[in-house]
Amino acid sequence: MRDGVGYATGMTHTVLTALALVLAAPAAAQTVPAQVEQLRDSALHDEHAWDITEGLTTEVGQRLAGTEAEARARAWAVAKLKAMGFANVRVESFDMPVWTRGAESAEIVAPFPQKLVVAALGNSASTSPEGITGQVVGFETLADLVAAPDAAVRGKIVFVSHAMPRTQDGSGYGYFGGPRRQGPGIASKKGAIAIVIRSIGTDYHRNPHTGVMSFPEGVEPIPAGALTLPDAEQLQRILKRGRPVTMRLTLVSQTGHGQSGNVIAEVPGRDPSLPPVLVGGHLDSWDQGTGAIDDATGVAIATAAAKRIMDSGRPLRTIRIVWFGAEEVGLFGGEDYLKKHGSEPHYALAESDFGAGRIWRVNSNLGKAREAEAKMLQSALAPLGIVPGALDKAEGSDIGPLLDAGMPGVGLSQDGTHYFDLHHTPDDTLDKVDPEELRQNVAAWTAMLAVLAGPIEPDPKRPR
Ligand SMILES: [Zn+2]
Numbered sequence: 001m002r003d004g005v006g007y008a009t010g011m012t013h014t015v016l017t018a019l020a021l022v023l024a025a026p027a028a029a030q031t032v033p034a035q036v037e038q039l040r041d042s043a044l045h046d047e048h049a050w051d052i053t054e055g056l057t058t059e060v061g062q063r064l065a066g067t068e069a070e071a072r073a074r075a076w077a078v079a080k081l082k083a084m085g086f087a088n089v090r091v092e093s094f095d096m097p098v099w100t101r102g103a104e105s106a107e108i109v110a111p112f113p114q115k116l117v118v119a120a121l122g123n124s125a126s127t128s129p130e131g132i133t134g135q136v137v138g139f140e141t142l143a144d145l146v147a148a149p150d151a152a153v154r155g156k157i158v159f160v161s162h163a164m165p166r167t168q169d170g171s172g173y174g175y176f177g178g179p180r181r182q183g184p185g186i187a188s189k190k191g192a193i194a195i196v197i198r199s200i201g202t203d204y205h206r207n208p209h210t211g212v213m214s215f216p217e218g219v220e221p222i223p224a225g226a227l228t229l230p231d232a233e234q235l236q237r238i239l240k241r242g243r244p245v246t247m248r249l250t251l252v253s254q255t256g257h258g259q260s261g262n263v264i265a266e267v268p269g270r271d272p273s274l275p276p277v278l279v280g281g282h283l284d285s286w287d288q289g290t291g292a293i294d295d296a297t298g299v300a301i302a303t304a305a306a307k308r309i310m311d312s313g314r315p316l317r318t319i320r321i322v323w324f325g326a327e328e329v330g331l332f333g334g335e336d337y338l339k340k341h342g343s344e345p346h347y348a349l350a351e352s353d354f355g356a357g358r359i360w361r362v363n364s365n366l367g368k369a370r371e372a373e374a375k376m377l378q379s380a381l382a383p384l385g386i387v388p389g390a391l392d393k394a395e396g397s398d399i400g401p402l403l404d405a406g407m408p409g410v411g412l413s414q415d416g417t418h419y420f421d422l423h424h425t426p427d428d429t430l431d432k433v434d435p436e437e438l439r440q441n442v443a444a445w446t447a448m449l450a451v452l453a454g455p456i457e458p459d460p461k462r463p464r
Contacts, residue, residue, distance in 0.1 A: 030376035035456060039312060040380060040447035048304035049442045050435055052080065053297050053356075057290040057430045065284040065326035066098035066258035073283050077263040077299075077323050084307055086265035086321065093261040094336040096326055099123050101210075101287055102252030106196065106225065109133060109246040112238055116231040118196060119208035119288070120251040121180060122329055125221035127194070131250030132157075132223065134193050138239045142178045145186055154191030157247050158183070159239070161198040161232055169361075170354060170416040176200060177211075184224040185216045194223040194249050198232035203421035206230055210286055210424045212329050223251040260284065260325035262333045265303075267310040269318035270457065275345040276318040277453045279306060279445065281352045282327035282398055289428030293419065297433055297441075298352035299323045305445035315453035317347055324398040327353070328424075334398030342405060348452050349409040351396030352445070355422075357415035358437050359444045363389035364410045365403070373451065377410070380447045384440055389413065410452070412444050 056076060063073040074091055081089045099122055106118035134157040139145040141162055145153075160183050164176035179197040187195040199209035206228045215221045227235065238245055263283060269276070281298025285291020306319045324333030348366065362381050364374045371391065378388040394409030403409045422428045450456065 030372065030379045032376065032380045033455070035454065036380050036447055036450040039308060039450045040384070040443050043305070043308055043443040043446040044439050046304050046308065046439050046442040048307050049297070049300040049438050052300035052303055053292060053433060053438070054430060055080065056296045056300070057292045061290045062287050063283065063285050063291060064100065064287040065329045065332065066096050066260050067100065070260060070284050070325065074261055074263055074325070077283060081263065081265040081303070081321070084303070085310065086306070087268050088264070088266040090264050091261040092264060092336065092340060093259055094332060096258060096260050096332045098256050098258040099329065100254050102126070102254060103129065103250060104225065104252065105131070105250045106227065107248050108235070108238060109248050111241070111243045111245065116235065117206045117208055117228045118225040118231070118249070118251070119210045120253055121184065121210055121224045121226060122212035123214050123221070124184070124224040124251050124253055126253045127223045127249065127251050129250070129252055131248050132193055133246060133248045136235070136239065136245040136247050138236065142183055142186070145183065148190070150190045153187065156192055157249060158187040158192040158195040159197070159235060160195070161236055164200055164202065164420065166202045166417060166420070168415055168417050169413060170419060173200065173420065180211050180226065181213050184213050184222060185219050188215060188219050188222045192222060196225045196227050196249065199226040199228055201229060201420050201423060201425065204229050205427065207425035207427050210288065214330070223249060225249065225251050260332055262325050262337055263323040265321045267306050267315060267319040269453065270314050270316050272318065274317045275347040276320040277347050277449065278320045278322060278349045278399070279351070279449065280322035280324060280398065282325070282333065283323040284326050284328055286328055286424045286428070288424070288426040290430065291428060292430045292433055293355040293422055293428055294424065295327070295353045297356035297438060301352045301356070301438065301441045301445050302350070304442045305449050308442070308446045309449050309453060309456060313456040314459045315449070315456050317453040319449060319453050322398070327398055331398060331400070334401055337398065338401045338405070342402060346402065346407050349394070349396065349399040349402055349407055350412065350448065351399045352412070352441070353397055354414045354416050355419045356433050356438045356441060357417070357419065358440050359384065359386050359412045360415050361387050361389040361413040362410065363393050363395065363413065365392055365394040366408045370408070377448060377451045380451055381444055384444050386444060410448055412448065414441070
C-alpha cells in the first residue's frame with residue numbers, strides 16, 4: 001500500500017480517486033443468483049459451526065494423531081456427522097508412526113540458575129528422565145547456525161533465536177519456521193547434543209509453541225524443544241553477558257506405531273456422475289490445548305456450510321466433507337486421501353485450517369475455462385468484506401498434494417494477525433473463538449458451496 005502511494009506522487013487527487021475507483025471495481029462484476037445471496041446472508045446466523053467446535057473441544061479435547069484420543073475424536077465425528085444427516089459417513093484408516101510427549105523442563109544451571117519454560121517439538125529424541133546438561137551456544141538466525149564451524153557446536157546445546165513478524169496472512173511462518181523444521185537436523189549434523197529454539201509464535205505469554213520437525217535420513221535424532229518468547233529473550237540476555245551458560249534440558253518422549261484415519265461424509269448431488277466439491281479441515285490437534293482454532297473451527301466451518309446447503313435442498317454436485325487425520329505430525333491424512341482418491345476428478349477443493357478469524361480474501365485456481373465462475377464467487381463474497389485475490393492459486397495443507405497435482409481449488413484467506421499467539425500452545429482453547437467471526441466464515445463457505453455445487457433444488461424427500 002505504501003509503495004503504491006509513493007509511485008503515484010504527482011498525480012492529482014482527482015486522478016487518484018478515479019484510479020482507486022477503477023481498481024476497486026470488480027473487473028467483470030457477475031450477477032449473483034438470489035439463492036446464493038439468501039444462503040450466504042442466512043448463514044450469518046449459523047449455530048452449527050459453534051456447536052461442532054464446542055462439542056469436539058469439550059467432549060474429546062486434545063486429539064494427538066495416532067493416539068487413543070484421536071480415535072475417540074473419529075468416533076465422535078462419525079456420530080456427529082450421522083446425527084446431522086449427512087450420507088456415506090465413513091472412516092478411511094491408515095497406519096502411522098506415533099510420537100508422544102513425556103516430562104519436559106529446562107533450567108539454567110550457570111551462571112544465573114533459573115527455570116525456563118520449554119516444550120518438546122514433535123519427533124524430538126528423548127532424554128533420560130534426569131535430562132542432559134551442556135553448554136549453550138546461541139545463534140540469531142538459522143543461517144548463522146549453518147555458517148558456524150562444527151567445532152563451535154559439537155557437544156553443546158544449540159539455541160536459535162529469530163524474529164517471526166506478526167502478519168495478516170501468516171506469511172512469516174514459512175520462512176521463520178526454519179529453525180523448527182530444519183534447525184534440529186542441522187544442529188545434529190554438526191554434533192550438537194540438543195537444540196532449543198525460540199517458539200515459532202508471536203505472543204509474549206509463557207506458552208511454548210510445539211510443532212513437528214523431522215530429521216533427514218541418516219541424521220541422528222537429538223532432543224529438540226521450543227522456549228517461550230519471554231524465556232528465549234531471557235536466554236539471549238544471559239548469553240550476552242559473555243560467560244559460559246550451562247543448561248539442563250529434560251525432554252522425555254516415546255515413539256511407536258498407531259492408526260489414524262480420515263472421516264468422510266457427503267451431501268449427495270442430483271447428478272452423481274459429476275465430480276464432487278471437497279471441503280474440509282483436520283481432525284487431529286496438538287496435545288496441549290484442545291485444538292479449538294487448530295483445527296476444530298476448520299472442520300466446523302466447512303461442515304456447517306455443507307449442512308446449510310443440505311438443509312436448503314439438493315445441490316447439483318456432491319459435496320464431500322473430509323475431516324483429515326494426522327495433519328499436524330506430517331500430513332498423513334492428506335497423503336492417504338491422495339493415495340486413495342488422487343486419480344478421481346474433483347470439481348474443486350477447499351480447506352479451512354488457519355483459525356477462525358474473519359475471511360478477508362478469496363483466491364482460486366479454477367482454470368481459464370471457469371473464469372466467469374471464479375468471478376461470480378468473488379462477487380458473491382464481496383458483501384462479506386472479502387476482497388478478490390488471485391485467480392491462479394489456492395492453498396491448504398491436507399489438500400496441498402492434490403492442488404500440486406493440478407486439481408482446481410479455492411482459498412478463503414482468514415485474518416491470521418493473532419493466529420500465531422495461540423498456534424500449537426496450551427492456549428488454543430474454545431474461549432479464543434469469536435462466534436461472530438466464526439459465522440462470517442460459515443457465510444463465506446456457504447456462498448462458495450452454493451456457487452460451486454449449486455444450483456440447489458428442492459428435495460422431494462425432505463419436506464420443509
Ligand atoms: Zn492446523
